[in-house]
Amino acid sequence: MEGKTIIITIDGWSSTGKSTLARQLARDLKYKYIDSGAMYRAITLYFLRNHVDWTQTGAVQKALQQIKLEFVANHKSGLSEMWLNGENVEYVIRDLVIAEKVSEVAAVKAVREFAVAQQRNMGKDKGIVMDGRDIGTTVFPDAELKIFMTADESVRVQRRYKELFQKNPNVTLEEVRHNLEMRDYIDSHRKVSPLRKAEDAVVLDNSHLTMKQQLEIAQQWTRERLG
Secondary structure, three states: OOOOOOEEEEEEOOOOOHHHHHHHHHHHHOOEEEEHHHHHHHHHHHHHHOOOOOOOHHHHHHHHOOOOEEEEEEOOOOEEEEEEOOEEOOOHHHOHHHHHHHHHHHOOHHHHHHHHHHHHHHOOOOOEEEEEOOHHHHHOOOOOEEEEEEOOHHHHHHHHHHHHHOOOOOOOHHHHHHHHHHHHHHHHHOOOOOOOOOOOOEEEEOOOOOHHHHHHHHHHHHHHHHO
């Protein structure tokens, strides 16, 4: 159907390649890609830099008033990057220090409300691919295509280790496994918008798929939704 655009949500466990697939699909469709995880990571970075106690509601609400998040296009890479209060923090937020705290921060009710409001605003004109933990269940429950990504834990640990080792050769496999298990537990047990598969989501287990194969599957699902 010419001219029709939809919202595509990609949720799932840590290190299942949600961002990779979302970027590929958005580029293929010429849609806007929104990395919801980067938003929570940027908020976590601000909290850590400014010694914000995220267990204190007042402190959190005051801090959120000082935060401005933007996705700015990098014309060299062709990707959108996360900017926090006018600073490009795309690479800073990928550090293990942030990864160790982001699930705690993202579980805070005021933080989720702040981020979800911005995410919904970004998707009001459709034509977006957004990945995260609760995009298909909470942010866009009426999205036309919802993908839930999963993979064997051992596969996810190896992927995450490989990614982090390039930035920090001192990181250990055990540290990565612990961080992954901790994030999985917090994400799926938090009171506000826990990680779960939407009832109408399609499951993509990419334990043994190449990036090309998983993209082809997602493209097929997209064509079906576009009619």
